[in-house]
Amino acid sequence: MIKVGGYYYWFGENTYPNSQFASIPVYRSTDLRTWEFRNSALRQASAPELQNAGVWRPRIIYNARTQQYVLFLRKENHPSPMTENKVAIATSPTVDGNYTYRGSFRPMGYRSFDMTVFRDTDGQAYLLSTTNGQKDLTIFRLTSDYLGIAARVTTLHNVRREAQSVFKRNGVYFLVSSGTTGWNPNQQKYATATNIAGPWSSMANLGDSTAYGSQVTSVLPVRGSRTTSYLYLGDRWAQPRGGTHNDSTYVWLPLRFPSDRSLTMAWHAKVTINADTGVVWGTS
Numbered sequence: 001m002i003k004v005g006g007y008y009y010w011f012g013e014n015t016y017p018n019s020q021f022a023s024i025p026v027y028r029s030t031d032l033r034t035w036e037f038r039n040s041a042l043r044q045a046s047a048p049e050l051q052n053a054g055v056w057r058p059r060i061i062y063n064a065r066t067q068q069y070v071l072f073l074r075k076e077n078h079p080s081p082m083t084e085n086k087v088a089i090a091t092s093p094t095v096d097g098n099y100t101y102r103g104s105f106r107p108m109g110y111r112s113f114d115m116t117v118f119r120d121t122d123g124q125a126y127l128l129s130t131t132n133g134q135k136d137l138t139i140f141r142l143t144s145d146y147l148g149i150a151a152r153v154t155t156l157h158n159v160r161r162e163a164q165s166v167f168k169r170n171g172v173y174f175l176v177s178s179g180t181t182g183w184n185p186n187q188q189k190y191a192t193a194t195n196i197a198g199p200w201s202s203m204a205n206l207g208d209s210t211a212y213g214s215q216v217t218s219v220l221p222v223r224g225s226r227t228t229s230y231l232y233l234g235d236r237w238a239q240p241r242g243g244t245h246n247d248s249t250y251v252w253l254p255l256r257f258p259s260d261r262s263l264t265m266a267w268h269a270k271v272t273i274n275a276d277t278g279v280v281w282g283t284s
Contacts, residue, residue: 001060001218001220001233002060002061002062002069002095003223004062004095006030007028007029007030008028008029008030008032008220008275009026009027009028009038009060009096010027010028010029010035011024011026011041011058011059011060011071012024012025012026012027012058013055013056013058013245014040014246015055015244015245015246017244017246018078018079019078019079019244019245020053020054020078021044021050021051021053021054021055021078022043022044023040023041023042023043023044024040024041024042024055024058024073024099025037025039025040025041026038026039026040026041026095026096028096030275031273031275032231032273032275033273038096039096039097039098041071041090041092041096041097041098042071042073042090042101046098046099046100046101047088047090047101049088050075050088050101052077052078053075053076053077053078053084054075054076054077054078054079054080054082055074055075055076055088056073056074056076056114057072057073057074057114057115057116057163058071058073059071059072059073059115059116059117060072061117061118061119061125061146062095062119063145064123065123065144066145066146067093068091068093068145068146069091069092069093069094069095069097069099070089070090070091070117070146071089071090071091071092071099072087072088072089072116072127073087073088073089073090074086074087074088074112074113074114074115075088075104082113085106085111085112085113086104086105086106086112087105087106087107087115087127087129088102088103088104089101089102089103089104089147090102091147102147105148107127107129107138107140107149108140108149108152110129110131110132110138111131111132111133112129112130112131113129113131113134113162114129114130114162114163115127115129115130116128116164116165116166116218117142117146118166118167120168120196121168124141124142125141125142126139126141126142126153126166126196127140127142127149128140128166128175130161131155134160134162134180135157135158135159135160136155136156136157136158136159137155137159137161137164137177138152138154138155138156139152139153139154139155139156139196139197140152140153141153153196153197154197156191156198156200159203160179160180161177161178161179161180161189161203162177162178162179162180163178163215163216163217163235164176164177164178164216165177165216165217165218165219166196166219167219167221167230169221169228169230169257169260171194172193172194172260172261173192173194173195174190174191174192174219174263175190175191175192175193175200176189176190176206176216176219176232176263177189177203177216178211178215178216183237183239183240184237184240185210185211185213185214185215185236185237185240186209186210186211186215187205187206187209187210187211188206188207188211188216188265189203189205189206190203190204190206190263191203191204192261201261204262204263206264206265207232207253207265207266207267208267211251211265212234212251212253213236213251214235214236214250215234215235215236215237216232216233216234216235217233217234217235218233219233219255220233222273222275222278222280223278224274224275224276224277224278225276225277226277226278226279227277227278228278229254229273229278229280230254230255230257230280231252231253231254231255231271231273231280232251232252232253232254232255232265233250233252234250234251234252234253235248235250235251236248236250236251252271253265253266253267253268253271253282254268254271254280254282266282269282269283269284270282270283
């Protein structure tokens, strides 16, 4: 998800019943409650290399220097086993336009599994990838156009984490991630650092043992006139319940900060978001 002007834009995964890539749909909303379909940003027809692929983890960042929106995807061969382990990229001058496919690669030769991208406040952007057979988590610095890898920043060894998401609050980087149990939910954890290169803290638990039946996909800052709140966005995959990929639903929950470097997440049956003020709260 990315905010542009007064709109939040939500990029999703649309697949055929056999989980083969179909398209990347884009929706927009002013209040995070009512959503309008805008476009299929990327389709099989516009990205022939993806016609027989599995595609997950759409991530979008804006490059102010090139004035391009850069879309990142996890790309795998289809059907399984998932042995391609690549990152795919597409670009567009408009956030909800038709994206031009730019190809795929393994970052610096590393086999890449789940991944995310993070654009820092100074404009520098990073790719965070699960590597080494899903044992490690590697942070790469992107080139100035965000289309390639400039350098490896650091590697968190033997953490066995995926579905990673990064956000920054009061000068502290938070890394939220999931264990590697496939479609099945597990204990989400987080680590913190004051420099993206580390040192990173040890992993601490977030939420209950299954993140309330979900897997983190992103943490969204909701910036308003009164405050900035942080919203956990989790995927509740349908596969463990015998459903198809497109039957999956979502778990959104407010995050709380007991201190500048600690994080909690409680269950709420209902979450209310005031996108104007930035206030997010939950009720039982």
